[in-house]
Amino acid sequence: MDVRALLEAHVDIEIGVADTACHRDVHARRATCTCTIVSRREARQDRTTPKHPLMAPKRPAETDEASHKARKKQRVAFARDIAVQAATSGSNQVNSSLPNLIDVEKFAQARSFEINAMKTSLDNTSTSGTHRVWQTLPRHLRRRAASHDARRVPLRLRDKAKAEMHPLKTGKDEGKSSKRKKKPAKSKPTHRSFLMRQIDKCWLETHIWHAKRMHMKNIWGYRLAESPTEKSFRPSYRAAMRDCIIHDASYFATIELKGPETLLKDLLRHCCDLQGPGPWSLRYSGGSRCAETHIYAPDMYPLGLIAPVEIYWRPPPPSTEKDTDKSRLIWLRVHPAAFEAVFDAVQKCASLVLDQHNGEDQEIEVADLRGQINAFELIGPKSSQIIKGALIPTEGNNSAEFTKFWDSLNNLQSSGSVPRGMVIGLECHDPRLSFPPTKARPTKQADVFGTFPSSSLSQSDIWSEERRGCLVKPRYKKAELDKRREANVTPGTRLRPLRQDDRIPIMLVQKSIGTADSSMHGWTLLIPKGWSMPFFTSLTHTGSRVGGLRERLYQSFGSGVRHFPSDYPSTSAYLSYVQEQAAIAEDLEARRPIAKRPPKVIPHERSKETVAWRAIQHIPYSDETLLAADRNSEASNPSKTSWLLRGSELISLLNTLGNSPEPEAALQDRITDIRKSHGVVSESITPLRLDEALVTVRVSMSGRGVPVDLCEIYSIPKGALEQAQAAQEESPDEESTEPRQIVPENLMGYVTSGSYCLSQGHGYALGCVSLAALLHTIKEHNQGSSLGVGTSLPVKIRVSAGNVCRFGKLMVLS
Known part of the structure; x- marks a missing residue:
């Protein structure tokens, strides 16, 4: 009986092959076939019957229809075929050269079959590809609901998207046209409704x-x-x-100052950074350059840091004579988190300068240009x-x-x-x-x-x-400009600017x-x-x-520059930033199961930053101190106990302090000389302490490990560093040589911004360390030598919730 006939009669064949007696000649073997014919219905019942009474029966296989792979292969093969017209008998005469003239209409009519076949093949190929319409769009045009809603794709592809959607899967029947009930047309959002949504915020x-x-x-x-x-x-x-x-x-705020040039320069000396060329110098007062500096509380430098600012001078009108008493304009662009503090400081400095020039009839105008x-x-x-x-x-x-x-x-x-x-x-x-x-x-090679x-x-x-x-x-509105563009003879040409x-x-x-x-x-x-x-x-x-x-923050982070306010721990804006981040962390922790929450090292999350900066200053704290700091924002302000030492002369200042037998007195004398050189002298000068000063540093991981915010920075004693280097040479395994013992006395500071840096290719962080701890580390590792611009110091980084420390290199950021 033919095997194909048996299959069509719904029977299965099981063929067993058994070898008969083997002869010496391999090619002389004979095979006997044992055929067992079983009815398909019986075989299906036997397969679906479970071997164990508690097992569910298997789903019967559907072999009647072709598989999805076979149907897809057939559809693609059909789409790739181009119909060819059957050959017809024609004239045997062949022109050896091209005709001089061609009748386009007759030429296209004679080849209408080929043209239609090519067009049909292109349409079939585009519709039978492996990608759907919404998958062919660029990523910035894709929408989540485009797979089942044709209105989420551009208009030119909407018909093709509707054809791809199965009515049973989408729940819509394209054949029936459902009449929508007439509803009153919704009015578009007006300007008034937009203003109502900006009561507590600004767009x-x-x-x-x-x-x-x-x-x-x-x-x-x-x-x-x-x-x-x-x-x-x-x-x-x-x-x-x-x-x-x-x-x-x-969103950056702009403050405008208007007044005589001499008074404006005196105002800037009372509230700006005094290191390097200030915004009152000729380099910036001409209006050809923007001055990047920092604003301090009036006559409080280097204490009372508020925020970084950009200062612009309006260029003076071209004239042959220079008049310093003529009114000038200054713009201060400041971060919105510190606008109120900067505006108050500028007003106080203006009053202070006017009091010094009491006998003159002059004034300084301070205006708010936000928006x-x-x-x-x-x-x-x-x-x-x-x-x-x-x-x-x-x-x-x-x-x-x-x-x-x-x-x-x-x-x-x-x-x-x-x-x-x-x-x-x-x-x-x-x-x-x-x-x-x-x-x-x-257009050409770049010149200087x-x-x-x-x-x-x-x-x-x-x-x-x-x-x-x-x-x-x-x-003019955009619609009015579009009407002018429609009147152009050549579509797509630019509009010619008119006088109006x-x-x-x-x-x-x-x-x-x-x-x-x-x-x-x-x-x-x-x-x-x-x-x-x-x-x-x-x-x-x-x-x-x-x-x-986020992108703007990472630009500063990747370039090794402080970002305001996250990298300015001595400012009030940083305290607000910390409280906001603590509230977000508490919300995330509250939504996490109790068994999955990490143990709390510090009992009050909002006071975590305050405790951190208190720890590097070796100030004792207790739970009662934390509760009081949490209740009173003024008590938890880190600017009350710490201040940030920065400036273009920071490296030379550190070398001076490192070589001095009394670094605290040397710091006080150096700051006093800087203040006197710019005419900033106050009656009472707050004494400067090394343990209260903070210095911004950059930390690069020597090996693996990525620092995060609030990681602890520890100094490595010279003896421990030599032991770790010797262990590193003996054992290439880095994990075994990582320092695990934590000495609280070696705590230098904390990381303010840490992540994986794409520009560096490894873990990278910005942080602040205590000035006293930094000077001690410089003396220990550099043997009293001067600190260069690119000099790095060995440190170890520890995550606040872990015990493993990673080696890193610390560099001072001026």
Whole structure:
């Protein structure tokens, strides 16, 4: 009986092969086949019957229909075939040359079958591929519900997405058209409804754009973007190092000072950092550069640190004679977490300066410009080309100096070659007229940047309050500009600027983060209020990434620069930051099962930071102290007991203290000399103690291990370090040589920001250590020698909840 016939008759065949007697010749073997025919129904019953009475029967196999793999293979093979028209008899005459003229209509009609076959094959191939429509979209256009909702894909692909959806799986029947009940049309959100949602917080002008693509957070009185919703941690770092990343920094506050130049300089001496060239020097007072400094409480330097600030001088008008009594303008851009403290300090300094000049009829005006100046930070080597492609300067910027600068942006490989803090003022057309912008391409090999800061180049009308008031609202809406674009003869051409179109004064400021090899460079773009979205749309259209607060924090962290307020433990803004982080940690811990919670080393989470800085100062504490500190915020303020020693002369100051027999007295004398050199003398000077001073340091892990926030930094005695090095040579296993014994007396400080650093390629952290412990470690390991800029000290890092310490290298950050 034929085997195929048996299969069609629903029977199974079991063939057993048995070898008969073997002969010497292998090829002479014979096989006997034993066939056992069993009915398929009986075999199925035998297979589905469980061998054990408690076992469930197996699901019968469905072999009647073709498998999914076979159907997919058949569908793909069908889609790859192109129909061919059967050959027909024609003329035997063949032209040896091409015809002079072709009738297009007859030519296409004669080949209509091939054209239709090619079109049908292309459609079948695109619809029968391994990817669905929503999978072919770029990642930033994908939506979670696009797999079952066709409205989540772009309009051009919506029909194809509907065809891919199975009506049984989606629960929708495409064949039946369900009539919707008429409902009253919902009115779109109005400006009034948006204002009602900003009662307890403030939105930036780009809030709607960010809210659709970012994780938003209420912080510092604003609703700000924290991080993108897509996975973009590494792409954001690559953009900052190779391309460009944009951050809307319009939440930074601006304080305006107006008064005579001599009084403004005296005011800055009373509240700014006194080390290095200050913002009152000729380097910055001309308005060609931005001064990056720190604000202190009036006449309290180096105590009473408030926050870092950026100071801009309005360039004086071109004149032959210099008049120091003429009114000048200064802008202070400060972080919103410290705005109130900085504003109060500036007002007190203004009163102090006016009291010193009591006999003169002069005044200083202090104004709050929050919300009047918007800012964008562009970081990356291609930020110059993006600015050049998005902005179109007006005809008024026709000076030779500006033309040379603007032409050099094409070939600028990085804004790091531009002088640090250089200010450029210009006036540009409405960016919507030239939308979509094109990224400027290099035209030749990059030359040396030959433009230097000057007061004439930094002139801008953005300083004028009257001019900013005229530009609060754009004159033309986008719909009106689109109607003008429709009237163009050639579609897609840019609109020609008219006389009545807006001309916006802006200011470009060179921005550098860090001074080492891992530093990042870019530009800060200052624009008037009301123009964030027109500029933001053009800046992001060329493929630049957009970052939030997390990306901005990591830019400072990767460049080895302090980030405010997380790396300033002696400020009141840091205390607010700590309390917020403690509240988040308590919330996460409360949601964790009790058996899975780590043991608490410190009983009160909100007082953890206070205890940390008390510990490195060797101040005893108890539970009652913690309870009192938790109830009274003033008692828990670390600025009451600690202060941050920083500045450009920090390395030389440490060498002076290390070689002095009485370092505390030497510190007091050095600070007094700095204060007297700038005319800052107060009646009562608070004595400075080494155990209360904190120094910011950078910690790089020698091997494995990633430090996190609040990791403990311990010094390694020289004897213990030699033993560990000897054990390392004997045993290559690093785990066995890690120091496990913790000596509380060797505690130097704590990590304020720690993570894996992509620019370093290993664990990296920023922290603060006690000045007294740092001087002791320098003397022990450097044998009294001076501390260089790149000198590192061996330390060990311990996680607060663990017992294992990791080796690291400590470097002082000035």
